[in-house]
Amino acid sequence: MKSKLAVVKIGGNVIEDKAELSRFLSLFAKMEGPKILVHGGGKKATQILKKLGMTPKMAGGRRITDAESLEVVTMVYGGLTNKTIVAQLQALACNAIGLSGADADAIRAHQRPVKEIDYGFAGDVDIVNVNSISNLLNSGFVPVFCALTHNGEGQLLNTNADTIASEIAIGMGHSFETTLYYCFEKKGVLLDMADDNSVIKTIDSKTYMEIREKDIISEGMLPKLENCFHALQKNVHKVCIGDISMIDSESKLFTTLTL
Amino acid sequence: MKSKLAVVKIGGNVIEDKAELSRFLSLFAKMEGPKILVHGGGKKATQILKKLGMTPKMAGGRRITDAESLEVVTMVYGGLTNKTIVAQLQALACNAIGLSGADADAIRAHQRPVKEIDYGFAGDVDIVNVNSISNLLNSGFVPVFCALTHNGEGQLLNTNADTIASEIAIGMGHSFETTLYYCFEKKGVLLDMADDNSVIKTIDSKTYMEIREKDIISEGMLPKLENCFHALQKNVHKVCIGDISMIDSESKLFTTLTL
Known part of the structure; x- marks a missing residue:
């Protein structure tokens, strides 16, 4: 039987709120068994860019990472945010x-x-080094990943944190029974956007098809769900979506996705 | 018999010169056996501080690390410099x-x-976690340390890179036959500051006493030598001082210190 492994992703909304981050880290520290944290960047990189007199460039909601922006995201994601989280853990x-x-x-x-847009130093994941990450887990370490990758030729690349989390969960899925936790600001996938407690507790492939046909959930949630089912089809055992309370062992109100 | 371990420290003069850094990293990558790199910060942190509209504070040549400066050194040392070096290695x-x-x-x-001066978030080393670092070496990793420590209560601290290098060499000296390499801009300890090739090839406790009495070497070098002999007295096998060519296995012109 495979050992269990939790891969937990937090985004900017948690990182930017000191009290919320501290609450999250307390819950994360208490989670039992091997675990990996993946964090996004938040608005700090944009703030620093502006303070340094640079203009953040975006296209369709995605950052265009020119050489200057790459320096800043490397400083903020890899340095400030990552080391602050590690010291607190x-x-x-x-x-x-x-x-x-x-x-x-x-x-x-x-x-x-x-293609149409030059995203600059933005990286699309090729391979997760299962061997390296397993070595760290086996030594009792808890890996905390920022949203940076490299091309093996000395170039760092800015990579979406959601993608890093799902690629790690998929890669590690060969050796572990992996659960992927996406923490965001809502309690889960909602039936009614106006009601924060209208969480759909479980979604499987069948109910997912029904949801898509009936057009009952928010548009922004659909690509997220698509990514989750992509991960499930590639050997991830379970995906959970909810707010940070979800990783508390006593929590019951969040959405669980399975095939 | 203990395995050998090399602890190599580079400072700002190497980090700030792209070609020199790249030459150093090629030599470092070729060094055989377990090894650890420790890098200082260089002037980038001061540049970024100024660009962000802050004023770098110094006292007696040492940085005063207030909360704002700590953010910047965490970004630059822990993020930009560290990850750039790692990707190149x-x-x-x-x-x-x-x-x-x-x-x-x-x-x-x-x-x-x-005491007289409040250095802010400056840290003096208490303990090196030999077990953790050995685990990483045993997994085949090459640790690359930036000049940041923590107090175990969530606070990051700015710590002198020379000190980090010697404390690591001392700590690891219990399990390894450790050689500490200090790379700087000269070829070694010079008899005549005007002659770059007047390197004193070996210094032991006896010649060290003679050098001190005869007042033949530069004032700035004396505290460095004092630190080196401190490390030697605390279980470090050998200390080498020279420019980056020193870590080339064919290099012969540098200073070796032993007890």
């Missing part, structure tokens, strides 16, 4: 080790090819 | 893993007590 007796995809050659990617 | 098939002292609980320190 250590204070909670959780033996965290902060990583970019370059560290331990953990995640290789290639620069996104230029 | 990975491209040279050296399985680098970038660390602050908080990562893997590798180096604990305490905030320097306020």
